[in-house]
Amino acid sequence: MMYQKCIVCGEKFGADEIIYLCRRCGGLLEVDYDYDLLEAKIKKSDWQSLPLSVWRYKDFMPIRGSSKIVSLTEGGTGLHSCQRLARILGIKHLYVKNEGENPTGSFKDRGMTVGITKALELNVETVICASTGNTSASLAAYAAKAGLQCIVLIPSGKIAYGKLAQAMVYGAKVVQIRGNFDRALKIVLELSEKHREVYLLNSINPYRLEGQKSLAYEICDQLNRQPPDRVVLPVGNAGNISAIWKGFTEFRKLGLVDRIPRMTGIQAEGAAPIAQAIKNGRAEIVPIDKPETVATAIRIGAPISWKKAIRAIRESGGTAETVSDEEILEAQKMLARHEGLFVEPASASSIAGLKKLFEAGKTDEDEVVVCVTTGHGLKDPDIAIKISEKPSEVDAEIESIERLLGLSRYMPATVISR
Ligand code: F0G
Numbered sequence: 001m002m003y004q005k006c007i008v009c010g011e012k013f014g015a016d017e018i019i020y021l022c023r024r025c026g027g028l029l030e031v032d033y034d035y036d037l038l039e040a041k042i043k044k045s046d047w048q049s050l051p052l053s054v055w056r057y058k059d060f061m062p063i064r065g066s067s068k069i070v071s072l073t074e075g076g077t078g079l080h081s082c083q084r085l086a087r088i089l090g091i092k093h094l095y096v097k098n099e100g101e102n103p104t105g106s107f108k109d110r111g112m113t114v115g116i117t118k119a120l121e122l123n124v125e126t127v128i129c130a131s132t133g134n135t136s137a138s139l140a141a142y143a144a145k146a147g148l149q150c151i152v153l154i155p156s157g158k159i160a161y162g163k164l165a166q167a168m169v170y171g172a173k174v175v176q177i178r179g180n181f182d183r184a185l186k187i188v189l190e191l192s193e194k195h196r197e198v199y200l201l202n203s204i205n206p207y208r209l210e211g212q213k214s215l216a217y218e219i220c221d222q223l224n225r226q227p228p229d230r231v232v233l234p235v236g237n238a239g240n241i242s243a244i245w246k247g248f249t250e251f252r253k254l255g256l257v258d259r260i261p262r263m264t265g266i267q268a269e270g271a272a273p274i275a276q277a278i279k280n281g282r283a284e285i286v287p288i289d290k291p292e293t294v295a296t297a298i299r300i301g302a303p304i305s306w307k308k309a310i311r312a313i314r315e316s317g318g319t320a321e322t323v324s325d326e327e328i329l330e331a332q333k334m335l336a337r338h339e340g341l342f343v344e345p346a347s348a349s350s351i352a353g354l355k356k357l358f359e360a361g362k363t364d365e366d367e368v369v370v371c372v373t374t375g376h377g378l379k380d381p382d383i384a385i386k387i388s389e390k391p392s393e394v395d396a397e398i399e400s401i402e403r404l405l406g407l408s409r410y411m412p413a414t415v416i417s418r
Contacts, residue, residue, distance in 0.1 A: 003032055054211055070120065080098060080341065081094075095368075112208065113211055114207055131163075153187060157176075203242075244372070265319075266353030269323065273286060278313055343376065347374045
């Protein structure tokens with residue numbers, strides 16, 4: 001009913017094989033299903049009566065039963081209609097799918113609930129990942145819930161404080177490397193090939209991406225099966241855009257929706273190999289040696305899933321754009337001040353990218369757009385404080401506060417009572 005398949009040469013591998021790249025050609029793997037069987041299965045199931053969450057879609061997931069599911073209640077995040085921000089941007093229909101509402105504050109939880117459940121099915125005892133922060137926080141939490149050992153490799157000094165705090169408090173073995181994310185990913189890939197007992201849960205693991213595809217399913221269901229025209233999201237290692245596109249294509253294959261949104265990937269200027277390849281019409285990316293951006297979550301120069309991402313963008317008729325750090329931080333503030341949504345800088349790049357594309361005439365004002373905000377603003381408190389107005393400090397006296405706020409003096413009590 002399901003297997004792992006190479007996206008390049010089509011070679012198939014068993015669903016229970018621990019394998020991260022195609023043994024024949026080295027290509028990326030994805031989970032494939034017999035969609036006729038899947039269609040028959042979901043027709044008989046009562047999934048549509050379940051609440052919105054990753055596990056509403058259990059029938060679509062590569063999991064054998066319910067007994068091993070490790071859940072912290074992930075998914076079911078808000079799809080916020082952002083009319084005030086839409087008006088400011090000059091567009092008509094803007095929604096934000098706010099993934100910061102997940103249990104550890106990012107979309108990674110969708111992947112980890114499935115990835116860790118799969119790890120239990122495979123009788124794994126130790127899990128590992130490289131991370132710019134959110135993956136490590138999420139993996140550490142789910143490993144703790146499942147009673148597994150967890151090792152995370154992070155670039156020293158380059159992950160936001162909230163994320164570091166999470167990985168540490170959940171009890172992971174946190175290893176800071178003197179090198180960037182790309183280097184960390186190379187190391188964990190090599191380590192997990194060499195030491196088979198250590199199970200890799202970066203997004204190269206196709207089971208993790210199966211969980212993340214639920215984001216697309218949710219958008220379809222929240223919009224009554226009328227998919228948006230466009231989905232805009234930040235791209236780092238490029239797993240998420242690939243997973244979301246797979247989710248939309250599956251809903252279409254199963255006859256649940258009739259079209260797929262234009263997948264639109266946004267990267268930070270200093271870390272934009274995929275956006276550059278799309279803009280220049282190249283078939284392959286040119287990795288960036290020293291990626292740099294304020295949005296540390298997407299500070300990635302050699303995205304492992306670039307091939308999947310380029311396929312998602314091209315086949316959906318989408319596009320990619322780059323945004324500067326200033327544009328990212330401005331978008332972060334706009335979203336917070338006009339919509340009450342506090343997201344981390346990488347997440348705000350989706351808004352910044354949409355603004356830039358619309359202003360350049362590359363998107364239409366009538367489009368229904370969903371921007372995915374991938375992580376919570378509290379992940380990176382340092383940035384939030386840096387970009388905001390400092391609090392005022394005054395004496396603890398009512399007069400001082402009246403003076404500060406420009407409030408007129410109290411009316412005498414006799415006047416008030418009249
Ligand atoms: N947004 C946030 C907040 C992220 O943490 C990440 C990736 C992305 C976007 C990009 O997603 O890699 O699937 O294209 N963070 C990874 C991590 C790399 O280690 O937490 P992607």
